Amino acid sequence: MKDMEFALETAIRAATAAGRELSARYDLKFRVEQKESLRDIVVDADRAAEQRAVEVVQASGLPAAILSEEMGYVGDPDSELRWIIDALDGTVNYVSHVPFFSVSVALMERDEPIVGAVYAPIPNDLYFAGRGIGAFKNDHRISVVDQPLGSSLLAAAFSGKGSSPDSRASEFQLFQAVNDASRGCLRTGSAALNLAYMAEGRLNGCWGRGNKVWDVAAGLAISGAAGAVVRSRFRSDRRDLVDYSVGTPSNTSELQSLIDEYFGGELTGHVDVD
Amino acid sequence: MASRHVLIYGAGAIGRGYLPWVFHPDDYRFTFVESDPRIRGLLNQQGSYSTFMVVDGEYRELRVPVDGCLAPGEELGESLRPDVIATAVGPRNFLSLREALGKAQAPVICCENDSSLPGQMRAMTGNRDIYFAVPDVITSSTAPEELLRVDPLSIVTESGVCYVEDGAGPLVLNGLLVSAEEMRSQWAAKLYIHNTPHCIAAYLGDVAGVKFVHEAMERTEIAGIVEGAMKEVAAAAQVKHGLDADFVSFYRDKELARFRNTLLFDPVSRVAREPFRKLAPNERLLGAAQMCLTAGVQPDQLLLGIMAAFTFSRDGDPDAHIALLRRSLDPRDFLSTILRLREGESLFNLLLERWESNLSRLEAIR
Numbered sequence: 001m002k003d004m005e006f007a008l009e010t011a012i013r014a015a016t017a018a019g020r021e022l023s024a025r026y027d028l029k030f031r032v033e034q035k036e037s038l039r040d041i042v043v044d045a046d047r048a049a050e051q052r053a054v055e056v057v058q059a060s061g062l063p064a065a066i067l068s069e070e071m072g073y074v075g076d077p078d079s080e081l082r083w084i085i086d087a088l089d090g091t092v093n094y095v096s097h098v099p100f101f102s103v104s105v106a107l108m109e110r111d112e113p114i115v116g117a118v119y120a121p122i123p124n125d126l127y128f129a130g131r132g133i134g135a136f137k138n139d140h141r142i143s144v145v146d147q148p149l150g151s152s153l154l155a156a157a158f159s160g161k162g163s164s165p166d167s168r169a170s171e172f173q174l175f176q177a178v179n180d181a182s183r184g185c186l187r188t189g190s191a192a193l194n195l196a197y198m199a200e201g202r203l204n205g206c207w208g209r210g211n212k213v214w215d216v217a218a219g220l221a222i223s224g225a226a227g228a229v230v231r232s233r234f235r236s237d238r239r240d241l242v243d244y245s246v247g248t249p250s251n252t253s254e255l256q257s258l259i260d261e262y263f264g265g266e267l268t269g270h271v272d273v274d
Numbered sequence: 275m276a277s278r279h280v281l282i283y284g285a286g287a288i289g290r291g292y293l294p295w296v297f298h299p300d301d302y303r304f305t306f307v308e309s310d311p312r313i314r315g316l317l318n319q320q321g322s323y324s325t326f327m328v329v330d331g332e333y334r335e336l337r338v339p340v341d342g343c344l345a346p347g348e349e350l351g352e353s354l355r356p357d358v359i360a361t362a363v364g365p366r367n368f369l370s371l372r373e374a375l376g377k378a379q380a381p382v383i384c385c386e387n388d389s390s391l392p393g394q395m396r397a398m399t400g401n402r403d404i405y406f407a408v409p410d411v412i413t414s415s416t417a418p419e420e421l422l423r424v425d426p427l428s429i430v431t432e433s434g435v436c437y438v439e440d441g442a443g444p445l446v447l448n449g450l451l452v453s454a455e456e457m458r459s460q461w462a463a464k465l466y467i468h469n470t471p472h473c474i475a476a477y478l479g480d481v482a483g484v485k486f487v488h489e490a491m492e493r494t495e496i497a498g499i500v501e502g503a504m505k506e507v508a509a510a511a512q513v514k515h516g517l518d519a520d521f522v523s524f525y526r527d528k529e530l531a532r533f534r535n536t537l538l539f540d541p542v543s544r545v546a547r548e549p550f551r552k553l554a555p556n557e558r559l560l561g562a563a564q565m566c567l568t569a570g571v572q573p574d575q576l577l578l579g580i581m582a583a584f585t586f587s588r589d590g591d592p593d594a595h596i597a598l599l600r601r602s603l604d605p606r607d608f609l610s611t612i613l614r615l616r617e618g619e620s621l622f623n624l625l626l627e628r629w630e631s632n633l634s635r636l637e638a639i640r
Binding site for chain 2: 005017124
């Protein structure tokens with residue numbers, strides 16, 4: 001437990017340190033570089049924040065590799081422990097001054113996220129969880145709010161590069177089906193915050209296809225610790241793309257059925273850090 | 275034979291220890307609703323227990339017969355028909371009684387340490403028959419070993435007064451029905467002149483590694499900080515709440531004597547529990563400090579007590595993560611993200627300026 005607490009302290013320190021960099025540069029002009037797609041971009045603030053987060057986890061001395069969005073792997077990709085960092089999840093929102101973006105820092109043991117911290121700088125909210133410790137927002141413990149699908153608000157995160165046209169069409173069809181079967185399905189631009197909102201009951205379900213692991217690892221840890229039913233699987237040998245669905249006891253079967261209808265029964269894994 | 279029936283939610287310190295002195299067993303039969311299975315099991319197995327009141331330096335025993343102790347929710351399926359309902363479940367748990375209190379057919383006396391709760395419950399349930407009460411008393415959640423050996427449910431309380439919001443009706447109780455204005459004064463005194471220094475004594479006791487509040491008050495440096503914080507907050511309460519100077523002076527002396535009472539065995543862990551609740555904006559720590567600043571009182575000792583609350587670490591406490599957060603976060607982030615103080619406001623600046631020096635002073639106590 002003490003090791004788990006130390007890892008969680010490190011994740012919190014890294015997330016808030018990176019968040020300070022983002023806040024400090026939020027009102028400045030950005031130099032935007034496009035990466036793999038129109039909505040896959042990077043800004044200076046992103047790199048500065050990532051540098052801060054990486055420094056913090058390196059200083060912790062934990063024997064873990066680091067996988068971060070801009071730097072890629074530092075250390076052995078096959079390491080049993082991996083820090084997974086996205087210093088700015090929701091970059092398009094950030095550069096557009098839509099305040100829905102976050103820092104995401106997780107520690108994974110093999111394929112399981114055991115510690116997660118998601119920090120949203122503009123509302124100044126910190127979500128965090130560790131295996132055996134529980135899930136929290138700022139000063140208080142959080143838990144999911146169980147709802148049937150018809151009363152649920154959900155959020156989706158679409159895949160990035162690598163989606164075939166067929167797959168993309170299926171994603172949009174699934175999005176429509178989930179939207180019509182519920183109070184709505186949002187596409188917010190920050191998968192990490194979707195999952196954090198899920199953990200505190202603002203949202204009642206999330207799903208994503210081919211999401212980057214750095215976008216969702218911390219959020220999966222937090223929502224799992226908050227009582228969500230988490231199904232996920234890695235899509236690639238590099239263990240950097242994740243399919244997942246996260247629901248509550250009352251809506252998970254129906255959500256999964258819809259996903260199965262469009263993508264087959266692929267999600268069989270289960271992650272529950274608490 | 276008691277002719278009336280009281281249903282009490284919470285068989286902890288106030289519920290089990292003090293309320294039987296208010297609703298006396300000569301007049302009332304007792305049913306409890308309690309979430310702790312150990313206490314529930316013992317109450318049902320024994321069928322009675324003893325609460326001890328400290329009077330003139332001695333214990334006075336009251337044996338309390340118990341009709342039964344139910345798990346939360348079980349009472350909804352019973353046809354209990356109590357004449358009065360009292361709650362002492364803790365402020366964080368009170369609103370979870372919504373369903374039960376919405377259906378209540380008897381006056382509800384809310385003995386929770388938060389004056390906003392009866393109004394919230396009235397609004398949530400539509401039940402107007404809910405009244406705030408201030409038990410002006412310290413009740414331990416336990417008792418000394420020699421009493422526990424005879425009865426594991428033994429519990430110790432002081433002699434005190436239970437102020438009940440007027441309108442609760444002609445109940446048979448050893449409490450005072452008071453006007454709304456008098457209740458506001460009593461609540462201000464309880465919140466700031468009792469609760470604030472009481473929890474500071476507990477947090478400093480935790481730093482010093484002692485088990486009971488009276489042991490903390492035996493340490494000269496701790497007693498000095500507690501008395502100093504009490505003076506600061508009492509001076510501010512006098513200004514902001516119009517409390518009479520003689521009343522404040524009497525109240526302060528009374529409280530210091532209570533904290534030092536060697537017969538109470540009031541656990542530090544009980545008084546210090548849930549530090550984040552006590553650090554909420556309108557509560558006894560940050561709320562008291564804000565009140566001092568707006569009243570023109572410099573809260574030097576109070577800030578030291580607040581820093582002691584930041585360092586509280588107790589496995590099993592619902593807010594045990596406060597220690598993890600204080601270790602993890604830059605002080606600036608701890609104050610703004612976790613405690614929601616605004617950067618640049620006076621209290622934020624004062625806490626930040628004195629962060630290291632106050633930690634050093636606490637280290638000296640450790």
